[in-house]
Each structure stands twice: as structure tokens, then as C-alpha cells.
Amino acid sequence: MDKVAVVLYSGGVDSTTCLAIARAEGYKPYAISFSYGQRHQAELLVARKNAKLFGASEHLVVEFDLRKIGGSALTSSIEVPKNGVGNDIPVTYVPARNTIFLSFALGWAEVLGAFDIFIGVNALDYSGYPDCRPEYITAYEQMANLATKTAAEGRGRYTIHTPLIHLTKGEIIRKGIGLGVDYARTHSCYDPTPGGAACGLCDSCRLRLKGFAEAGIEDPVRYTVRSGV
Amino acid sequence: MDKVAVVLYSGGVDSTTCLAIARAEGYKPYAISFSYGQRHQAELLVARKNAKLFGASEHLVVEFDLRKIGGSALTSSIEVPKNGVGNDIPVTYVPARNTIFLSFALGWAEVLGAFDIFIGVNALDYSGYPDCRPEYITAYEQMANLATKTAAEGRGRYTIHTPLIHLTKGEIIRKGIGLGVDYARTHSCYDPTPGGAACGLCDSCRLRLKGFAEAGIEDPVRYTVRSGV
Numbered sequence: 001m002d003k004v005a006v007v008l009y010s011g012g013v014d015s016t017t018c019l020a021i022a023r024a025e026g027y028k029p030y031a032i033s034f035s036y037g038q039r040h041q042a043e044l045l046v047a048r049k050n051a052k053l054f055g056a057s058e059h060l061v062v063e064f065d066l067r068k069i070g071g072s073a074l075t076s077s078i079e080v081p082k083n084g085v086g087n088d089i090p091v092t093y094v095p096a097r098n099t100i101f102l103s104f105a106l107g108w109a110e111v112l113g114a115f116d117i118f119i120g121v122n123a124l125d126y127s128g129y130p131d132c133r134p135e136y137i138t139a140y141e142q143m144a145n146l147a148t149k150t151a152a153e154g155r156g157r158y159t160i161h162t163p164l165i166h167l168t169k170g171e172i173i174r175k176g177i178g179l180g181v182d183y184a185r186t187h188s189c190y191d192p193t194p195g196g197a198a199c200g201l202c203d204s205c206r207l208r209l210k211g212f213a214e215a216g217i218e219d220p221v222r223y224t225v226r227s228g229v
Numbered sequence: 230m231d232k233v234a235v236v237l238y239s240g241g242v243d244s245t246t247c248l249a250i251a252r253a254e255g256y257k258p259y260a261i262s263f264s265y266g267q268r269h270q271a272e273l274l275v276a277r278k279n280a281k282l283f284g285a286s287e288h289l290v291v292e293f294d295l296r297k298i299g300g301s302a303l304t305s306s307i308e309v310p311k312n313g314v315g316n317d318i319p320v321t322y323v324p325a326r327n328t329i330f331l332s333f334a335l336g337w338a339e340v341l342g343a344f345d346i347f348i349g350v351n352a353l354d355y356s357g358y359p360d361c362r363p364e365y366i367t368a369y370e371q372m373a374n375l376a377t378k379t380a381a382e383g384r385g386r387y388t389i390h391t392p393l394i395h396l397t398k399g400e401i402i403r404k405g406i407g408l409g410v411d412y413a414r415t416h417s418c419y420d421p422t423p424g425g426a427a428c429g430l431c432d433s434c435r436l437r438l439k440g441f442a443e444a445g446i447e448d449p450v451r452y453t454v455r456s457g458v
Contacts, residue, residue, distance in 0.1 A: 060298075062293060063294070064293040065292070068291065069289075069333070071339065071340035089378045095340055095378070098376070099332040099372070100336060103328040106325040106328060108298050110325060111324050131377075139368070139371050146368050147325060147365055147369075148360075149322050149358075149359055
């Protein structure tokens, strides 16, 4: 029987590719998504529609409202920047988001008897979020192995898998295409139109478009504008 | 101006004492509680009613449903054990609970510009939960300082304060009494009657009753049965 892995799945390019990789590595993926009051609810609609199509055995959506905490353009009235990817950590950073996400994934993994958690973080073509860096992931893994009953009882060791961490966006997309990922069924934009077209100008769109350009493939989703990075 | 601290506050003896300690140490406490589908919703009612009475400047209740994840007597149909505190990690352990709680506290702290988080974990008179041990807290703190924008930018270092970690339950209660805590306004029972009386038999009641006995004080809350540990 395949080993179960919990895969963080947002419906975007990275997490969808990550789900495909977990499957290709022989895991039975259990996808987990989060409805956290994000501006781009469209990603969640895409995630709900496609998790099982992309091979998830189960799909859990955990709901909470980070708008109560705020502090990010994705969860408050701060505007999503559209003037290109800068060098600073941008206002789309959501305080402690990956830490919160991984913590629910860890709890679910423990209940499922799984020891493998996949997260599609990337430290090359990314927005500079601190909770995407390898040193953060290593520290999280150490903490997870002290946090849990299963680990405390010596019944196994949790691994946080980050198969995309050292890939460019173009490499991620080529890898996904090789695994049969249909990127038309993904969503990346932070600020889509009500009709679901990607804005083409937010960091997430810019990084995605750059990736498709590098991969030499046309991005199959609809855009209002197709920007450069 | 007093420095803001985020204090994890459940409405029970430990977190209420912790809130009083944070105030006594000169912090302006922002209390955070969690409605996570716990069997003992009574603790949340108590927390909502009393956070500001106990000196919290703000009280945030974050809601999510861990019953979707399960794996604990507190969030599923597993029975709460009432036959005394054992040596094993009990079925009331909630997978990754303190990790999830601290992660929301960390996000809120970052938005508030606070660097101090108080959690009333205790490694002496406790149920053996792995996420109450000092080594877990140290690992969490390390991770938190890599997870966040504020820390990544070198604007400060997060500290997880655990003022109760090496105290017995009796010492905790004596300390709280010294700080003016009214323990009649706290709730600990995992399985209270609909009328709000504590069962007196679950681990949480047993540890609480043992603490009051050690402190030589009568516990002011109502019990169905007053057990020994």
C-alpha cells in the first residue's frame, strides 16, 4: 500500500506541481487547503474543484479568518501591489501563514498516521517570504518532531518535503508538464476579476508568467494583461 | 508605554495565572483564545466573559474546527478518561494543538509589533502532552524567529515565555492568589455537566484539585465529584 502524505494545496502552480510530485514519488496524497479570508477566494474554488482530479485521495479545507489578524494585502484593505517584484518582503506577506498551514497539516498527518508533508515553497522565483526559506523549513521540521505524540513516543519522524525549493519557476512548470499537470486548472492571481481572469500584474501573476516564458510554453489561463516581471 | 505581549488564554487555571503574570511583569496583555470544536465549550464562555476582567487589553477568539481532523477525546467521539492520571500520553492529547495555537499567536504578535508570547504550559503537573515540554518550546521559538518578516528583517526577536513550566500546580495557584486571581472565574474540566459543574474525574479536574489541595485552598468552582488524583 502506498504511504500517505499530506500535501499543502492552494490550487496554484507550485502546490499543484507538488501534489503531482508526491504522487509520482509513490505517495497517496491527502490534500489540505485553507479558507483564511484571502482576497483571492478564486484559488480555493479551483482547489476544491481540482484536488481529486489531480490525484488527491482526500481533500480537507480548513476554515479560519485571518482578516481578524490582518497585516497583509491578502487579508486586509491594503492594496495588492502591481508595479513589479521588488527586493523587499512585500505587503502580500501574511504573518505566520506557512507556520499556521503546516501546523494544521502536522495535526492531520498525525491523525492519519502519515510522516510526510509536502509543501511547494520555492526560494528562487518567489516573493521573498521568510517562511519559504530552507532554514525555516528545517527549523519547522525539528519543532514538529518535538511537538507530536507520535514522535515523542519514537514511532516515526516527520519529514517536510520541499521538492520545488531550489527550482526556477520555469523548471517547476516543465517538471509539472512532464508529470501531466494541466495548468489550465490552476489559479495564481492575488487579485482576479470577478469573472476569474488573472490580473497579470501582481507578483504572483508576474512570477507565473515569467515561469511559462522560461519554459517556452503559453500559460493557458485567462489574463486581463500579460505583464513582464 | 507598556510593551504588548500576546497571551494564550483558555479560561483555565494555568493560562489565567499566566495572564496575571504577564501583567505583573509590566506587559500589556493581548489575550488569544481558540474555538476549535472542543468538547468543553464552557472554557470558551469563561474566557470570553473574563479576559478583560483579568486585565487583557484585547481579546481575540480565533475559530476553526479540529473535529474535521479528530484524533482526540476533546475533538471526537472518543470518551474522556476518568480513571486517574496515567503515565502515557492520554487520548485527550490534541494533535499539534499548541503548535496551531502558537502559530496564530505569532501571526497576531507580528501584526501588533509585539515580540513576547506567553503560554501557560507546565511540565510537572501535566498530562504528559509533548507540546508542553521545554525542548518543544525552545524549538518553536527558533522556528518563529525564522518564520517571520519582522525577525528576517532583524527588527526584533520573538520570545516564548513559559513562566509556569517548572512550577507544581500548587505553586501556580499560590502565585495566582498572590497576584489577586479569582479562581472562581476559571474553568478547567474537559467534560462538564450542561449546568457547568466540573466532573471532578477527568485529568484536568484531578490536576486542578491536587493543586488546590497542595496550596491548602478550597477550589471555589462547583464539582459533581471531588476526586483525588
